[in-house]
Amino acid sequence: MSNESFSKAGAPAVNFRRGPGAGFVAVPEKAQNQTATVKRFMEYLLSEKILLAAMLLCVLLAAVASVAAPAFQSRAVDVIVSGEYSKLYGYLLMMLLMFLVLSAASYLQGFVGALLSKRIITGIRTGLFDRIMHLPVGYVDSHSRGDLISRMTNDADNIANTISMSLGTLFSAVITLTATVSMMLWFSVPLTVCSCVTIVFTLILTKIMTKYMRRYFVRRQELLGELNGRVEETVTNYRTVAAYGLQSEALAAFEDTSDRLKKTGIIAEIIGSMMGPVMNTLNNITFLIVAVCGGYLAMHGSITVGVISAFIIYSKQMSRPVNELAQIYSQIQTALAGAERIFGVMDETSEDSAGEDLPEDVKGVIEFRNVNFSYVPGSPVISDFSLRIGAGRKIALVGATGSGKTTVINLLLRFYEADSGEITVDGRNIRDISLKSLRDSIGIVLQDTVLFSGSVKDNLAYALTSEPDESEIERAARLSNTDVIIEQLPHGLDTMLEDAGARLSAGQRQLFAICRAFLSYPRILILDEATSSVDTRTEKHIQEAMVSLMKDRTSLIIAHRLSTIMDADEIIVMEQGRIVERGRHEELLSAGGRYSELYRTQYAGLGT
Incomplete structure (x- = not known):
């Protein structure tokens, strides 16, 4: 095996060097700090302040309409009970108006969410691709190309779907929950306290389940990137696979990765899908508590029948955002896992392209002075290399x-930086020459x-x-x-x-x-x-x-x-x-x- 292709410890091969370096699968990354990822994502979100404000306005209108409709329904029930039918039509008209506002606001929320998603994900993809284009050659050679592509496609798509579908739901759930609880407190504090008993259990169960969810969703994204890398490598080099008759081995390797992805994905989805049923069970218990406590308070004259009617709707309305939060949590976790992987690449150090431009009349005098280089410390590939090439000479x-022949070329092009020594072009150290000017x-x-x-x-x-x-x-x-x-x-x-x-x-x-x-x-x-x-x-x-x-x-x-x-x-x-x-x-x-x-x-x- 060539020293140019690998060091003794398995150094990566550069892009034009002969060898299988391009097929390496990146070591799975550890998830970064979730708080830092959310903060980083918020920078992209806040860059679209107008669209974000429009979405929040739509969510607010929908929330107001959804909590106002039960209040008008409560009044309508009370006037029916009291026989004041002249006021009934006004309350019914207001209920119809609230339903129309809710429908219009929900439609606009979806439209604005889709537009916001496309603009933000375009910015993220552009930033990621720009960073990939300026990464050192050594980084690209030592990471699976399929994994990099997976970050650009699958991870970015997960973020886009979360913005367009889950972000509005998240805002709506928070605002609706706040408004609903406020209206419940206004109608009856004791009945509100009874309705919120199950929230404590909801928070405890959510905390326990999300600890496991995050671990499996991050691992699922890593395995998806590994699978894409294996497919990309096999398809790209299919002639070699076919020539050696290794289709069965390639299939076995694919099935091994696919099987691990399947098992991890099943566990992740099982844990994620459990959130909905658990929340529904707790919501049904809440509904039972409201019915029993509301009936007791109505019998003692503390509240009216109309208030019980409103509370039945509010209890469901309060459980809906909690359910939505539980159901979208898995998608949010997947998006955060993808964002961590994308930001991980974007945080990699770019090539140092700074420097002065070479003059137009480059003579082409090249000199290597005592150059040493190793892909892995302790395993030298170039040792004390000195060579002067005069202008116009053929060497x-x-x-x-x-x-080490190709490595010499890699060092001249600054695909890799020499560990020590100096390389000059027309007497100027190539470290002081801009990459574009040097390579041009x-x-x-x-x-x-x-x-x-x-x-x-x-x-x-x-x-x-x-x-x-x-x-x-x-x-x-x-x-x-x-x-x-x-x-x-x-x-x-x-x-x-x-x-x-x-x-x-x-x-x-x-x-x-x-x-x-x-x-x-x-x-x-x-x-x-x-x-x-x-x-x-x-x-x-x-x-x-x-x-x-x-x-x-x-x-x-x-x-x-x-x-x-x-x-x-x-x-x-x-x-x-x-x-x-x-x-x-x-x-x-x-x-x-x-x-x-x-x-x-x-x-x-x-x-x-």
């Missing part, structure tokens, strides 16, 4: 797999080509900040021998690549990547096995085109095919993160050292 890095000056052609869903033209011009002329693209295509492939496509440069160009051959994809490098015309060029996926004839044409591309540009080449770097100005032979030989092709062959061994082994057909 090749060779060595056995795991010798470097063109990369990798063995594992990355294309995106979109047109061929968009893919070729991906690294450019301005729209290129079509003639410029055609020129780059001719230089890279890509024009033949483009001409064979149904719509030429406007052909859409579906599934990131999955229908193209590996060689065609690599030619597109080489054309992209031609089009960006960087001062520094990095070629990491750039011709490994093309046939020998195409490789020869590409090498000829590379001569013009690399002219007057500093070129750093990583190659296993030693035939591709025979004309390099200097060949650097690496072993265990150190330079063991350096010189031109003929010099190193005649020296009979490590390079000569690699060369003879390769051409003997034994491979490296």
